[in-house]
Amino acid sequence: MMQHQLAVQARFRPETLERVLRVVRHRGFQLCSMNMATLGNSDNINIELTVASLRPVELLFSQLSKLVDVACVEIQQPTTQQIRA
Structure with a gap:
């Protein structure tokens, strides 16, 4: 399997993260890592997947x-690392 990095900017709402993770799972992707941080105004978040x-x-x-x-x-620079399933 190929690894891919994505950067998502979204509104900071309780259901936003849940929706993002549901789409990842339903589309057949395995979550390897995730980092989430609020922006300065705290109305928006950055999610790195x-x-x-x-x-x-x-x-x-x-x-x-x-x-x-x-x-x-945004799709970040593709990684060349492969994961064996």
Whole structure:
């Protein structure tokens, strides 16, 4: 499986993180690591995800972009590390 890193900017609401994680799981991606931090005004959060899957990361990118509270999704520099399932 290939690892991919994504950066998500979203509104800080109680259900936002739950929705992001649900999309990751439903689209067949395995969560390897996650880091979340609030921005200075605390109305927005940055979520950094590292996921692994045989599926193209663009599938996850497009689904995360459709979430109501998500403002921006970026695919970070792809990693060459592979994970054996």
